[in-house]
Amino acid sequence: GAGMWAKGLWALLAALRAGWCLLPQAGYLHPDEFFQSPEVMAGDILNLQVYYPWEFLSSSPCRTVVFPLMTSGVTYWVIKSLQQLDICSSCINSYTLLVSPRLLFTMFSFILDYSVYRLAPFWEADPWKALVLLAGSYVTLVFYTRTFTNALEGLLFALLMVLVSSRKPDGSSAEPTSSPLVGIVTTAGFFNRPTFLAFALMPLLYWAGLIVDSQKGIKTVINHFLKLVLCACFTAIVFVIADTFYFTAMGLDNLYSIQKSSLFDVIGQLNEKMIVTPFNFLSYNLNPHNLALHGSHPRVTHFTVNGTMLFGILHILAIGAGFKMLKKYICQLIRVKSYCHGSSGLLAHSEGNPTLLLFYFVPLAFLSLFSHQEPRFLIPLILPLVLFSTSQNRAVKWKHIIIIFNVLGALLFGCLHQGGLIPCLLHLEQLMHSPESSNHPRHYTLLFAHTYMPPRSLLNIKKRDTHVEVIDMAGSEEETLCRTVEQRANNFTCNDCHVFVIIPGTVRATITKCGVSFKNETLIFPHLSMEDPPQIPFLFSGNWRSQLGLYILQLDRDQ
Numbered sequence: 001g002a003g004m005w006a007k008g009l010w011a012l013l014a015a016l017r018a019g020w021c022l023l024p025q026a027g028y029l030h031p032d033e034f035f036q037s038p039e040v041m042a043g044d045i046l047n048l049q050v051y052y053p054w055e056f057l058s059s060s061p062c063r064t065v066v067f068p069l070m071t072s073g074v075t076y077w078v079i080k081s082l083q084q085l086d087i088c089s090s091c092i093n094s095y096t097l098l099v100s101p102r103l104l105f106t107m108f109s110f111i112l113d114y115s116v117y118r119l120a121p122f123w124e125a126d127p128w129k130a131l132v133l134l135a136g137s138y139v140t141l142v143f144y145t146r147t148f149t150n151a152l153e154g155l156l157f158a159l160l161m162v163l164v165s166s167r168k169p170d171g172s173s174a175e176p177t178s179s180p181l182v183g184i185v186t187t188a189g190f191f192n193r194p195t196f197l198a199f200a201l202m203p204l205l206y207w208a209g210l211i212v213d214s215q216k217g218i219k220t221v222i223n224h225f226l227k228l229v230l231c232a233c234f235t236a237i238v239f240v241i242a243d244t245f246y247f248t249a250m251g252l253d254n255l256y257s258i259q260k261s262s263l264f265d266v267i268g269q270l271n272e273k274m275i276v277t278p279f280n281f282l283s284y285n286l287n288p289h290n291l292a293l294h295g296s297h298p299r300v301t302h303f304t305v306n307g308t309m310l311f312g313i314l315h316i317l318a319i320g321a322g323f324k325m326l327k328k329y330i331c332q333l334i335r336v337k338s339y340c341h342g343s344s345g346l347l348a349h350s351e352g353n354p355t356l357l358l359f360y361f362v363p364l365a366f367l368s369l370f371s372h373q374e375p376r377f378l379i380p381l382i383l384p385l386v387l388f389s390t391s392q393n394r395a396v397k398w399k400h401i402i403i404i405f406n407v408l409g410a411l412l413f414g415c416l417h418q419g420g421l422i423p424c425l426l427h428l429e430q431l432m433h434s435p436e437s438s439n440h441p442r443h444y445t446l447l448f449a450h451t452y453m454p455p456r457s458l459l460n461i462k463k464r465d466t467h468v469e470v471i472d473m474a475g476s477e478e479e480t481l482c483r484t485v486e487q488r489a490n491n492f493t494c495n496d497c498h499v500f501v502i503i504p505g506t507v508r509a510t511i512t513k514c515g516v517s518f519k520n521e522t523l524i525f526p527h528l529s530m531e532d533p534p535q536i537p538f539l540f541s542g543n544w545r546s547q548l549g550l551y552i553l554q555l556d557r558d559q
Contacts, residue, residue, distance in 0.1 A: 006128035013135035014113070020414065021106040021145045024099050028418035030376060033146045034455035036063060038101045041072040042457035046080055046092060049461045049468070051453070055281075058247045062281040064191045065246040066239055067152055071108075075100035094429035094458045098422065101147045108155055109144040115158035116386060122165045123356055125390035133395055134386045136402070138409035139310050143379045149193050154380035156189040157199045161359070161383060164207040179224045182207060183231035191239045194278040194285075198366035199380050202359045244275045288371065297373040302364055306375040311382070312405040313398045314389045321388070322357050353391055359384035412528075418452050420527025420550025424502055425458040427522070427552070432468065433460065441467055442496040445488055449473040449481050449503045450532050451550070475531060482514035489516045489555050499555040505546040506532040511553065520554040 035053045043050035055062040079100055083091040116134050120127040134140055144151045163178045163185065186204065189196030211224050284290050307315035360381055367377055389395040395402060431437065432444055444467060448454050453472055461468045473481055488499045501518075503511060504527060511518075527550035528534075534547035 003128055006126075006132050010113075010128060010131045010135050013132065013141075014110070017109065017135065017141055017145060018103075018106055020141065021102050022099060024095070024102065024422075025142065025145065025414050026419040026422055027142065027412075027414045027416060028421050028452050029143065029146060029413055030148075030374070031453045031455075032376075033148050034457070035453065036149055037068040037147045038072040038076075038097070039455050039457050040065075041068050041076050041101075042097060043463070045073055045076045046097075046457075047463050048457050049459070049463050049465070049470075050457045051455075060280070060284075061243065061247040061275050061277050062284055063149075064239055064243050064277045066242050067149065067192050069242075071104055071152075072101040072147060075104050092460060093433075094426045094460055097458055097460060098426070102145055105147055105151055106145040109140065109151070111155045112140065112144065112158050112383065115162050115383060118162050119165055119383075119387055120390065123353075123387045123391060125387050126393075129393075129396075130386050130390040133390055133402075134382065136406055137311075137382060137386075138406045138413065139379055139382050141406075141410050142414045143376060148376060148379075150376045150379050153189060153193045153196050153199065154382065156185055156192065156196065157203075157380040158383050160185050160189070160200055160203045164203045164210070179227040180231040183228035184235045186228075187232040187235040187239070191236070191278055194281050195367065195377070198363040201366070202355075202362050206355065240274060240276055243277050244273065247275050248273060285370070285372075291370060291372040294372050296371040299368050299371070299373075301373040302368045302378060306373060306378055307364065307381075309375050310378055311385055312409075313401050314385050314395065317394055317398070318357065318360055318385060318388060321353075321394075322361055325354055325357060353388060356384045356388040356391075360388065416526050416528040416548075418527065418529065420504075420524040421451050421454060421502075422458070423524050424550055424552060425454060427524070428500070429459050440496065442498055443467045443469075443494055445469045445471065445497070445499045447471045447473060447484065447488065447499065447501045449501065450475055450507050450529060451502060451504065454502075478510050478513065481510060485511065485514050485516055485555075489557075497557070501551075501553040501555065503551050503553065504529045504532055505549040505551060506534050508546065508551055517556045518553040519556040520552075522552040523549045524552065525549040 035051065036055070039050045040052060040056050042048045043052065054060050056065070076097075079088070079091040079096050082088045112134060113131055116130045117127050119125075120130045144154065160182065163182050182204070186196070186200050189200060211221055214220075303319075307319075363381060364378065367373070428444075428446065432442075446454075446459075446468070448471065450473075453474070454470065456470055459468060459470070471484070473484060476484075485501060501511060505523070506529060523546065525545055526548045528548060534544075538544060538547045
């Protein structure tokens with residue numbers, strides 16, 4: 001009965017994951033969910049006006065193009081082909097541009113579920129309880145359904161754990177037979193995000209230990225390592241060639257001209273400038289000055305804040321178990337048994353749990369060496385944490401806290417956090433592509449202030465079109481914002497020019513001081529800006545919706 005209940009609950013949570021993706025989710029977690037994949041591919045494949053981040057410029061190539069091509073690139077190519085074949089006359093719109101890459105990532109996220117189902121028996125955890133814990137986590141529902149390189153990193157980490165964890169029918173560990181795949185996954189993860197090496201370290205050491213302990217001959221051991229190295233090198237070559245082609249051509253459109261060149265010309269271009277994006281990434285991020293530009297945090301932020309923010313009580317339980325395990329080993333080393341009472345049972349039931357703790361804390365420790373620490377960097381760790389928490393039923397007694405924590409996390413990050421910006425872009429896209437606007441071309445100026453960077457691709461504007469101007473004021477001060485708004489108000493150069501100011505309700509009062517008037521106001525609710533948080537007293541007043549909303553204000557040209 002309990003098993004059927006867990007299976008039904010997992011199926012419900014899996015349906016929620018897919019359904020919420022299609023709604024779509026309004027929360028905007030971080031600009032990287034757009035600007036490290038969909039935005040770039042929308043410009044290259046669909047020829048839309050986009051903002052290319054610095055990592056994808058030929059002058060500073062720090063991100064591989066292979067994974068964006070395989071994810072957002074494939075989905076955009078599909079909807080483009082459907083429209084060209086007249087199967088779908090308006091396949092390319094703001095909704096499909098937003099949802100199609102997310103839907104592919106949502107489908108990929110079930111690799112996590114497969115990995116948990118495969119790994120749970122190996123680590124002496126109940127498979128369906130582990131699946132419910134995984135599927136009910138807001139990290140799975142929100143972060144793993146977004147186009148983050150961190151989500152891909154988590155999926156590759158899960159595959160690596162599956163590859164290195166195998167057992168014989170009698171329950172003993174089996175000798176690994178997947179050396180080529182281990183090499184391919186590790187290299188692919190390294191090119192996706194070089195930080196993958198921190199996650200891969202413990203699985204690789206575990207894999208190497210199994211091979212050495214298998215008591216095979218030295219030739220067998222060498223054969224395993226040789227297969228891994230050869231496959232890793234081949235995978236690296238594929239990535240380097242693809243990235244070199246892309247960044248030399250700087251965009252997919254220009255690749256066609258390279259394809260028309262002779263083979264010797266192409267080889268010459270590759271030899272001239274081989275681009276290895278992970279090395280450029282490391283070179284940039286190992287410079288403390290560069291990291292400071294993106295924000296510096298105390299080294300303990302991952303341990304104390306980010307882990308708790310993502311995983312709640314599960315992170316706290318893991319820390320407690322880690323300290324108990326450390327205490328036990330210290331006691332064993334100094335052989336003072338009188339101080340070891342109460343901790344001797346920690347490892348009694350499962351030899352796998354200490355290893356799972358290492359799978360969790362070793363990457364956490366390595367990532368803590370860098371001063372720039374964001375919560376999403378830790379999302380791959382959900383897999384070992386779920387397996388550890390489910391073994392010995394550690395999470396059961398905390399189930400009510402876990403449920404409340406994940407419901408609140410899903411609402412905060414899936415709905416509230418910068419939640420008005422994506423609906424705002426979808427609204428503006430419909431406005432600019434309405435029949436009235438199509439019949440009478442208009443010029444639009446969209447000024448965004450105190451919001452996350454708006455992904456231009458969702459406006460669905462072709463590169464050749466010049467009737468839309470996007471100005472991102474970021475967190476500009478009042479004086480700079482007012483000066484820009486006043487300049488736009490005083491420079492209407494045509495009868496069909498429209499200027500919209502998009503700003504959170506918490507800084508709405510700033511615009512009233514700028515000496516301009518507006519003829520239309522649209523409030524999109526909800527929208528929570530942590531950079532400009534609402535004042536608590538206002539949340540209990542009649543104006544609370546304004547504090548948790550995003551305004552689209554149209555300048556009045558007849559003021």
